Amino acid sequence: MTNGAFITFEGIDGAGKSSHIDALAQALRAAGHTVTLTREPGGTPLAEKLREMLLHDSMDALTETLLVFAARRDHLRCVIEPALARGEVVLCDRFTDATFAYQGAGRGFDLEVLSYMERLAQTGVGLQPDLMRNPDLTLWFDVPPEVAAQRLSAARAPDRFESQPVEFFTRVARGYADRAAGAPQRFARIDSSQPREQVAAQLRAVVAARGWLAQTP
């Protein structure tokens, strides 16, 4: 059994996270890790139902925030903590930094209240009862909002978040930058405005530098 690790993918909609998560999972498996690949909101039957509501039903910022944390607690309890306890690498497409960026910076929800809810939702679900679960590494896909919007417009019909104006994503992007500045050891910035192959190479280098993949010459 290898040591478990919790790695999250973050960035504004259209930054390119989902385009790389499967390939990283495959590379980690090839390196001998057991990988759990999951996402937020979602990852359990209950949280996937909440995801559908969050992405498509009209609601205010408080309801949105409560649903996001409800989904997260279920996901932590049923999927993330058990996988980490088994020594697996958990790759999660978004986690709590998204709540600070979208509900906090994007919607203007009080950051102190978010911190309180974070403690409440992320404590008491793992093997160590007092531990507040946080990622070991956060891969932050940073791209100008205009570039992300351009990519998304060519890709699919927008959901409730993706149909927000570019000003919303400018605030969300600033929210991510603030989170990264507050936790520089945990965050690794990936310049995702580059072509896919270069983004993949950056990603691999960061994960290798943390010891989860072999270094490439």
Ligand SMILES: Nc1ncnc2c1ncn2[C@@H]1O[C@H](COP(=O)(O)OP(=O)(O)OP(=O)(O)O)[C@@H](O)[C@H]1O
């Ligand atoms: N480096 C890149 N250069 C150009 N286009 C890209 C790049 N990376 C991803 N794309 C394209 O941009 C679109 C959005 O990518 P993707 O779905 O991976 O983003 P995402 O960050 O997961 O978005 P969301 O959070 O909204 O799901 C897709 O059509 C994808 O093919």
Ligand SMILES: Cc1cn([C@H]2C[C@H](O)[C@@H](COP(=O)(O)O)O2)c(=O)[nH]c1=O
């Ligand atoms: C975890 C989380 C997510 N969101 C938003 C961000 C995205 O627009 C959607 C999820 O869609 P994706 O295609 O899977 O990226 O949900 C949020 O607002 N707050 C959160 O905590």
